[in-house]
Amino acid sequence: MTIERLVKLQRNFYYTGAAQSYAFRMEALCRLEQTVKSHEKQLERALKKDLNKSGFESYMTEIGLFYSELTHAKKHLKNWMKPKRKPTPVSQFHAKSFEISEPLGVVLIMAPWNYPFLLTFAPLIGAIAAGNCCILKPSRDASNTSALIRHIVEEAFPANYISVVEGGREENKQLLSQKFDHIFFTGSKAVGKIVMEHAARRLTPVTLELGGKSPCIVDRSADLSLAARRIVFGKLLNSGQTCVAPDYILVHEAVKETLIKELIFQTRRMLGEEPLLNSEYPKIVNKKHYHRIMKLIGEETAVLGGYGCEKTLKIAPSILPEVSWDSPVMQEEIFGPVLPVLSYRRFSDAVQHIRHMEKPLALYLFTGNKKMEQWILNNMAFGGGCINDTVIHLATSHMGFGGVGESGMGSYHGEYGFRTFSHRKSIVKKSTWTDLPIRYHPYSKRKNRLLRLFLR
DSSP states (O other): OOHHHHHHHHHHHHHTTGGGSHHHHHHHHHHHHHHHHHTHHHHHHHHHHHHOOOHHHHIIIIIHHHHHHHHHHHHHHHHHHSOEEEOOOGGGOSEEEEEEEEEOOEEEEEOOSSSTTHHHHHHHHHHHHTTOEEEEEOOGGGHHHHHHHHHHHHHHSOTTTEEEOOOSHHHHHHHHTSOOSEEEEESOHHHHHHHHHHHHHTTOOEEEEOOOOOEEEEOTTSOHHHHHHHHHHHHHGGGGOOTTSOOEEEEEGGGHHHHHHHHHHHHHHHHOSOGGGOTTSOOOSSHHHHHHHHHHHTTOOOSBOOOEETTTTEEOOEEESSOOTTSGGGSSOOOSSEEEEEEESSHHHHHHHHHTSOOOSEEEEEOSOHHHHHHHHHHOOOSEEEESSOSGGGSOSSSOBOOOGGGEEOOBSHHHHHHHTEEEEEEEEEOSSOOOGGGSSSOOHHHHHHHHHHOO
């Protein structure tokens, strides 16, 4: 079936209205859950093949979060769908005002390779909950997971409701040439610009979940041992191939050496003396990204790591304590297990350096200073983040997740995902038993006084 034909089939099915009832949406969510559960072991094997993720990490960062998101949607779906009453101005007497959520229609979800299961199916939950038809485009770089995603979807749903298109650039190009009612893209900034350019031709709304260089500020008042442990955890998830991973550390110069020692200790504590021999340590997705990351390390001094194995595509966790702001590793998102450590003397200097870069997807602050914490929250622009931890802010269905500026636009998770794939329609229902004459011709001085009384 051609992509054009597939989109047409989905639009025809959407116009039947079958997917818009609460019962249909709930049944679809339950069917998705049951089908995923029946293929859970296969998913773990696919993620192992694509990224060498352990079963524990696969469940913690992908499968388990999917179940949590889906459970939350099932619990709250009925309430999300209810019309929301709104106040009515006196000038519109007698009437009632409310908003209703309607599906956008046929939507496209384009997923990345780094969390290929979660970042395909988490937005799908929002699309289904909102009553849409959907085409999924998983990444070809996670080919084993992509094939299994297609198998799961084909087992659970008819193609005219939910479908999967596999492939690479050619398939992406064909999809982006179609008319969709929303495009949800997760990936790099460069590809995000292409997606937005195509969407603009048809005035298609987009959600862009991108990335950037997410800073991790460590103040001298921080618990350095705990900070190091949590930074290493966030950095080494999926071998650093996480959009909200701490990209670099900005630490007060008075505690830089102590923090580096703690980072080395915590890394060895988690992965051992030779991390490349650790069977549960994820690999880099392919040779292209392996060589890109190794090139970023280049001739930089590494107090830990600094090497890799092309055969296994693993790169040792690498700590670079002598980089400058002009170093190659500071010019792009690293997306790997490499951690530059820069220092600052005055907090204002750290702030200026961060502000000279694009608004990051995440920011992390380790401090015991409440004033510094509040200043960062009130004055720094970033998508989201943590105080005294890393990455965990995205692992909840109660808050939206998304970027700002060049790190993305729009958000999802929980009700935020439902809203992303819905249009909030504003309605005023006017009574027929009375009709105030003030708005009708002819106008008079008395009507003018009444108008000014109502509208002020």
